[in-house]
Amino acid sequence: MDDQAAELVERGRKRIEWIRSRMPLLAAARADFAVSRPFDGLRIGMSLHLEPKTAVLLETLAAGGAELVATGNHGSTQDDIVAVLRADGMTVFGRRQDSVERHHENVAAVLDAAPGILLDNGGDLAAGVVARGIESSILGGTEETTSGGDRLRGELAGRVPFPMIVINDSRLKAIGENRHAVGQSVVESFMRITNMMIPGRRFVVAGYGWCGSGVAHYLRALGGKVAVVEVDELTAFEAALDGYRVGSLENLAGWGEVFITATGQAGIITEEIFPLLADGAVLANCGHFPWEIDVPALTAAATGIHPLDEAIDRIDFADGRHVILLADGRMMNLAGREPKGNSLESMDLGFLLQVLSLERIATAADTLVEGAQPVPDDLDRLIARRMLAAMAADR
Incomplete structure (x- = not known):
């Protein structure tokens, strides 16, 4: 050796x-x-x-x-x-x-x-x-x-x-690991990767299952303004009664400053959403597979891709806007900088x-x-x- x-x-x-x-x-x-x-x-x-x-x-x-x-x-x-x-x-x-x-x-x-x-x-x-x-x-x-x-x-x-x-x-895992540990580690990883503050910033969390609800909880606990995108009506109702703004991704695209996907499903932030995003929006994923953000479509739409740090890429569009992609769209709390996980x-x-x-x-x-x-x-x-x-x- x-x-x-x-x-x-x-x-x-x-x-x-x-x-x-x-x-x-x-x-x-x-x-x-x-x-x-x-x-x-x-x-x-x-x-x-x-x-x-x-x-x-x-x-x-x-x-x-x-x-x-x-x-x-x-x-x-x-x-x-x-x-x-x-x-x-x-x-x-x-x-x-x-x-x-x-x-x-x-x-x-x-x-x-x-x-x-x-x-x-x-x-x-x-x-x-x-x-x-x-x-x-x-x-x-x-x-x-x-x-x-x-x-x-x-x-x-x-x-x-x-x-x-x-x-x-397991409900035990859902409570202990998914809601509280994933919620905590995703927010911690966002802060570590970007060095951006949480208080006052507008976050959109896609998915309000155990993981998504945990991410929303810890963002709000640190002072973030949080909206939730959820396709299941009953779960969306739960998010609304928990005090979150609830809407479609299309309607929230221009409002959000940071978007975090937590659905486990493919094709959440797609090429139809990219033109609606505000200049400087940050895109991140905490689902297992790197398919919730359509990264191939994002890079195809780009006029320039600029690595800014180990897990930060700036994606430029022809209209002068740009977005930030964290960890190549992979699970940010394990694929990002200094990964700690749950x-x-x-x-x-x-x-x-x-x-x-x-x-x-x-x-x-x-x-x-x-x-x-x-x-x-x-x-x-x-x-x-x-x-x-x-x-x-x-x-």
Whole structure:
């Protein structure tokens, strides 16, 4: 290992050490797994953001006997963490600068290793299994995100003949991780990337699900003026009663100064919206896939594209206006500058949902139905009790 590689590993280890010291739920699971060894003889294939908290998740699964083959997600891989995992003998693919094409090659490499259990994020592994026709070799798996759950119930519906526990269906995760942790980290990342102030600025949040409502909440808590775009009438009604301005993207395009997409769906800010945006509008996304802002159409409409910082591009239009695009339209809290992602506590909770759901797959897959399904209620309630105890919420 050369000096540069050794420095990368050392930096990653220090970051992981801090994270590990503040994730008591995974620490307890790691100790339990070291005794029970639920994953002995099993290979887990993973496609998930590779950052320090994920490294602690992988350590926990390895303590339970799992052999791990992993790749990150496009644009969010942190190279120092990959270096540590490889130094510790894990098979890990990917780097931060990988193209979308290379990311798909990394996913294919994970499937080439013939995993028996999937830990998926965005449905990439499950889709690859179905495309290859190797479903019979898979015991089951978990899916982390809203986007992946939508794929399992949409394009992959009826085609996945093994259980896939959708972690994002857990109300516990929705409250702790999606609303409060995503909300906090997206606002924090906006401030870190742009160095712009929140108070008095006009924000438009597209989507008022768990993540979007969290983003709106934290923006308003810091003094932002917030409007919400939501296509579901009941959810839009909820946003209105929560005190937000509610309208269509077309009507709010000229009002907003910052636009944040949080829907999990493709084609939210499209070429029809670009001419309506005010000069200097900032466009950002916090959904899993980089498809909510139509970046190819945006760049095609541009007369000039000027990188201003690591995660900031100025897009000029022929009429003299410009917009600012953050993190290339990717998930800004993990693909932006100095990415931190969600809070330690929320990921301790969310990853405990992961490891106990994977344990259920490994030890009792025959008790589960085929296809997408929520986290078993008994696991949700067990983890809620553990989280309340860890928070000392009764003090």
